[in-house]
Amino acid sequence: MFNIKKKNLALVVVMLVLAMVVNGCTKKAPEGVAAIVNKEEIKKESLDKEYAIYKNLYINQLGEDVLEQVGPSGKVFKEELKDEVLTKLILEKVIFQDAKKEKIEVTDEEIDQTIETMKESMGGQEQLDEFLESVGMDEEYFRENTRRDILVQKHKANFVENFDLKDKEAEEFFNENKDKLIIIKAKHILVETEEKGKEILEALKNGGDFKKLAMENSQDANTSIVGGDLGYFSRGHNPEEFDKVVFDLEEGQLSPLIKTEIGFHIVEVEERKDTFEALKPELSGLIKENKYEEHIKKLEADADVEDFVTVKEEKKNIDIDEKEGKEDKDKKDK
Helix, strand or coil, X not given: CCCCCHHHHHHHHHHHHHHHHHHCCCCCCCCCEEEEECCEEEEHHHHHHHHHHHHHHHHHHHCHHHHHCECCCCCEHHHHHHHHHHHHHHHHHHHHHHHHHCCCCCCHHHHHHHHHHHHHHHCCHHHHHHHHHHHCCCHHHHHHXXXXXXXXXXXHHHHHHHCCCCHHHHHHHHHHHHHHHCEEEEEEEEECCHHHHHHHHHHHHCCCCHHHHHHHHCCCHHHHCCCCEEEEEECCCCCHHHHHHHXXXXXXXXXXXXXXXXXXXXEEEEEEECCHHHHHHHHHHHXXXXXXXXXXXXXXXXXXXXXXXXXXXXXXXXXXXXXXXXXXXXXXXX
16 A cells, blocks of 8 residues: 655654654653753753843844854754753753862852942943843842852862872973973064064164164054063964964074064063973963863763753664665566
8 A cells, every 4th residue: 555665664764763862852851850960950940041141142242143043063043052051051060069069158248249349340230230131130140140150160269279289290291281381571573564674673683772662663552662572471372473483582582573464573582481490380270270171071971961951963773674675676676
């Protein structure tokens, strides 16, 4: 009665299985629950409220059309945003559970102080109220959100403060990452033309005062008023062609003209930190930051998480009777 070819039937089966995976999770979600993290629930109401706030933030900044834009994953932005918000809530839950074990708490005084600081930075209570209204956040939720933010910060601070970093471990890290860790202090003069750059470079080689020449000639408005001072910096904060030359200079050495997309630079290195001892204070903070990230990843990996919202497409292998498939081929050949 039904003349369906086996390969078409196999395709139908694959599509049906995929539809079942996409449209429903393998375990039925408890009513009103978005996820369970180590036996603690994240309510769907909390997810919806948090999602609404982030949605309003994006609409206020980029317009309503942003929600319907399709991202690299093939999902529209509003779907991706909801997944990201749930991921954030799950991560927070993992951190809060670990904070509880460590007996880390947030006081009302800390919340009040943080809100007061935010209020001042925004220009007063009226401006804060306008912002909260624009994103759909009431005062109670704002206070709870502030508490959560402080708890995350205190959790990190507690880990960093109590992490016992050995000199040997710090030195190994330095040796493995030396080129990326070098810090220099330098000053520069930026000009528009190569001709002007050569003229200033010649003046410097003949004993000219760098600060004075920077104040008189540099096109960099931010640094010219302080004699071209760039302060301390590491690789990656300036154009690649700039870094390539500057990080090869020794203390007191003057660079040749360096061409970037904004003009021609002359740089003088004033200080160079490239030894373990010189970088030790900076290394400690950097390594502890990395260790904290590793700690969080481990907490996530070890957590028992049931996500009832995020859609995950999975490929299922369907066993097809090879013998029957071969028989079909033989019939065609005949």
